[in-house]
Amino acid sequence: MSYLHSIGAYFIMIKDTFVKPTKGRVLSDLIFKEIDDLIIGSLGIVAFISFFVGGVVAIQTALNLNNPLIPKSLIGFAARQSVILEFAPTFISIIMAGKVGSFITSSIGTMRVTEQIDALEVMGINSLNYLIFPKIVAMLVYPFVIAIAMFLGIIGAYTAAVYGGFTSNDAFLSGLQEDFIPFQLFYAFFKTFLFAFLLATIPSYHGYFMRGGALEVGKASTTSFVWTSVAIILVNFIVTQLLLS
Amino acid sequence: MIEVKNIRKGFGDVEVLKGFSTTFKPGQTNLIIGQSGSGKTVFLKTMLGLHKPDSGQIIYNGNAYSDLNEEQQRDLREQIGMVFQGSALFDSMTVEENIAFPLKMFTKMKKKERIARANEVIQRVNLENANHKLPSEISGGMQKRVAIARAIVNNPKYLFCDEPNSGLDPNTATVIDNLIREITIEYDITTIINTHDMNSVMEIGDHIVYLQKGHLAWEGTRHEIFKTDNKDVTNFVYSSNLFKMVREAQNAK
């Protein structure tokens, strides 16, 4: 019952985020600030993780290739498929639920407990629009982050596979191009868009509607991470069922 | 003018505001006094629409707040300045940005004009040399003054202050009290101040409402408050040692 109540409140929040928009000039400042905080600030960790996990995927595949009948090009193929389909969009989004999500929840939650949200409301500002809409817009840039993650993941795989001596340059590249289905790229970016929306809104919900003091801000961040991850995993499952099977 | 009609507000089983009425006129400083926990903050926030009353009405210049649609409510709120008990400054903005914020949101002023206007009020609240600091870098008393400056920068028609001079030294507190009174008279603002500071009562109590456990137990002026025979009010007033001494001195004569 209370879960249903929360889900209802979440959708009402999203609806109210789009009414009485903040003045354009103010809004664009806010959007650039959010892009800086949410997107630019995450590039480093995303690049780091992508490169090394890409490398690990290549090494694992190589180590499991004992059968001489299976061509070495499989390493490039497997790296491409796992990085583009799951690792970059889904795995990185879970990481972002921890990084960006807890940042959003704690910053909005702090504004709630120190009455800054009341201060906005008293001035006649739609605080939902002021706080959450710029985050949603900033997260439209998120697919670029995932594109970078895909690129670096494959570079990482290449580096590990070729320089690690598991396969040749030619074999890896031919595997990379094998059976390429453009629709799979659409699928990957389609779900990335959905994840971006979840990453902007679920943590906002947990910050905006929290009650209490500094201690509760910490708790809300943890809860927010759990629910954002759960939502990402569920949406991932549903989208995969609908688009790929 | 703000009329309060039989206002009630509770949280769960606890009724905090237990049904009372009063009127706050413009151009005078209206004070709400009462012990800690008597419901002053809840009363202010209910008048502001931050809490929805369980019953009763708040009427702004003839218009009941609950009859306004969302658009009209927000328009009304643009004419309200509020000083929160905990200041509620935006902690990602500098002092100057905090103060200029309502101008940025609601006026067509250019940046230069906004800064100029912000600095006008900064001078009025005695807050020089802090323009480019963040709220976390200034003292609590200075934060209070920033909050007051932000509340008055856009010439509000209604000004709500929740303990504007708690945490200030007596000197600054008096300056702030007089400042609020001055602009109230100058711009004919409907000003409502929560306080438990007897100095403020003496200084600027044009109309005083005494809240006790959610009831309006007494109302009158700062002259009347020393003559009332309402036991609770006299207890509150003479809980200050200073006033106790003054009274004893008078009785000894």
Ligand SMILES: Nc1ncnc2c1ncn2[C@@H]1O[C@H](COP(=O)(O)OP(=O)(O)OP(=O)(O)O)[C@@H](O)[C@H]1O
């Ligand atoms: N959001 C809330 N939910 C539940 N109870 C509340 C809430 N806000 C206030 N109360 C209760 O209402 C009562 C009055 O609180 P209020 O903050 O109005 O007191 P106050 O007169 O402003 O006190 P102080 O002088 O200490 O600021 C208190 O018992 C408080 O616990």
Ligand SMILES: [Mg+2]
């Ligand atoms: Mg209070």
